[in-house]
Amino acid sequence: MPRYEFRCRTCGDTFELSRPMAESSDPASCPAGHDDTVKLLSAVAVGGSAAAPAPSGGGGGGCCGGGGCG
Numbered sequence: 236m237p238r239y240e241f242r243c244r245t246c247g248d249t250f251e252l253s254r255p256m257a258e259s260s261d262p263a264s265c266p267a268g269h270d271d272t273v274k275l276l277s278a279v280a281v282g283g284s285a286a287a288p289a290p291s292g293g294g295g296g297g298c299c300g301g302g303g304c305g
């Protein structure tokens with residue numbers, strides 16, 4: 236589940252919430268109970284492939300490496 240970072244404009248605290256993407260824009264209340272929060276633009280790490288394997292043309296090893304060597 237992706238994590239979203241929010242900042243409370245009342246107490247200035249920042250906090251993270253894990254919520255479904257469908258609720259990413261829903262209002263969130265800070266841990267202190269304030270409702271005046273804004274969602275920060277942060278790098279959202281969605282579960283899955285962290286880094287796509289770069290098709291490197293250098294180095295020695297294996298065949299094409301991208302599948303389809305068939």
Ligand SMILES: [Zn+2]
Pocket residue numbers: 243244245246247248265266267268269
């Ligand atoms: Zn607050």
